Amino acid sequence: MTSFIETHIDTIKVDGIEIFYREAGSSDALTILLLHGYPSSSFQFRNLIPILATKYRVVAPDLPSYGFTVIPEERGYEYTFESFAKTIGVFIDALGIKEFVPYIFDYGAPVGLRHILHFMPFTRSTHTCGLGLPCNDL
Numbered sequence: 001m002t003s004f005i006e007t008h009i010d011t012i013k014v015d016g017i018e019i020f021y022r023e024a025g026s027s028d029a030l031t032i033l034l035l036h037g038y039p040s041s042s043f044q045f046r047n048l049i050p051i052l053a054t055k056y057r058v059v060a061p062d063l064p065s066y067g068f069t070v071i072p073e074e075r076g077y078e079y080t081f082e083s084f085a086k087t088i089g090v091f092i093d094a095l096g097i098k099e100f101v102p103y104i105f106d107y108g109a110p111v112g113l114r115h116i117l118h119f120m121p122f123t124r125s126t127h128t129c130g131l132g133l134p135c136n137d138l
Contacts, residue, residue: 005053007046011068014090016075020068021061021091022046025053031100033092034060035108041067059100061091063111085114 007024022042032052034045042060052058062069064077064087071077088111092100104112 005050007049007053012091012094014094015087016072017064017077017087018070019061019064019087019091020070021059022049023057023059024049025055025057027057029055029057031057031059031097033088033097033100033102033112034058035088035102035104035112036060036063036066037106037108039066040107043067056101059095059097061088063088063108081110081114084111085118088112088115089118 005024007022009020009022011018011020013019020042022045034042034048036042036044041062045058045060049058049060063084064071065079077083092115102112102116
């Protein structure tokens with residue numbers, strides 16, 4: 001019998017932005033950070049999250065200006081991959097994530113890779129898909 005793991009949705013205000021995210025799994029488990037592609041949102045992971053959550057803590061934010069993430073106009077947000085990476089870094093810190101595996105592809109890849117360049121000690125490995133490489137086990 002397969003157990004069902006519920007995905008929780010929430011928001012957190014970081015970097016002057018209301019970040020929407022989906023989360024499932026044990027907070028004691030290794031975290032997988034799912035960074036979505038273009039023009040999508042964390043919704044694209046709705047079927048993957050419960051599967052991964054049987055073994056991992058899974059966190060899937062909506063990148064700035066996607067899905068339900070809200071950026072106030074007066075924030076003057078700069079829509080660059082560098083800004084997205086900084087925002088995701090602050091988001092990770094706000095959730096208290098100390099170690100994680102980023103799952104990156106498409107639009108999430110340059111965001112995740114920029115974040116890794118700045119925060120390499122906290123990244124255990126990187127799971128990439130769609131880059132012509134085999135998808136490996138975590």
